[in-house]
Amino acid sequence: MRRVLLQMLLLMVLAVIPAVVAGVWHPRRPALGPGVVADGEKGVEELRAARGPIVWIDARGRGEFEAGHVEGAVWLCDARWEEGLLAVMEAWEPGAMLVVYCDKADGADRRHVAGRLKRETELGGVYTLKGSWRGWDGANRGKEP
């Protein structure tokens, strides 16, 4: 048993060596610092007062999106990222704000999608919606289920 544990430890230590080498020299090494996050959070009132176009991005599940969403919102999720990203880029225009919303109380989904969107597109003006999307004027005017 002791021999097995020692060998396991050795294997785990051995794996550190190529990992460190890859972390320094690999051309596709990942970032080890804090991630790219959205430009901030915007409340419904603030968005109502904002000038310029808004591209709404729905970060919820497909079923929830189809049951109702902010009018004109684009559905974007990890599983169909490329497809959703294409729709976002088609909806985007210079000066537009991108506002990502979800239904999670902790906002994990909208933060995740907003961060990934910003990281991959390097667009400015990517925000998450503070609070519920249902407070927006265009809420529930989405596709009929």
Next chain:
Amino acid sequence: MRRIIGLVLSIVIGAVFIWSGGVKAWDPAGFAGDILEYRLVGQGMAGAMALYLPWLEVIGGVALVAGRTREAAAVMLMGMLAGFSVAMVSVIVRGLEIGCGCFGHGDGETSPEMALARNALLVGGLVGILVVRRGDVGR
């Protein structure tokens, strides 16, 4: 006969881990993105895991094929599979729509349920290797 079964299992399962680790080690940035999709860790931790875990799989696979370290590799790889399975279960429970990313960034088609079934199969094989090994030692 037992030894042949043990050897064949070790080679097959070892090759699976060498392959899956190698594919992810080739594109650690892509694998870090896959880890982030699980929404369990932040970017820094995902990056560190994306650099380390593929090599642990490759070294575990090689050690499984090599005779002297087979037991240690089997136990270590079972531990890894248990960890991956916990992550898969959390994906299912939270209703996230993501691929497992087990065989690299392009592995977006394997659902967490399928990945869990595959993990169970691999654990079964690793248990088989340990049983054969213990049988050999006991003789």
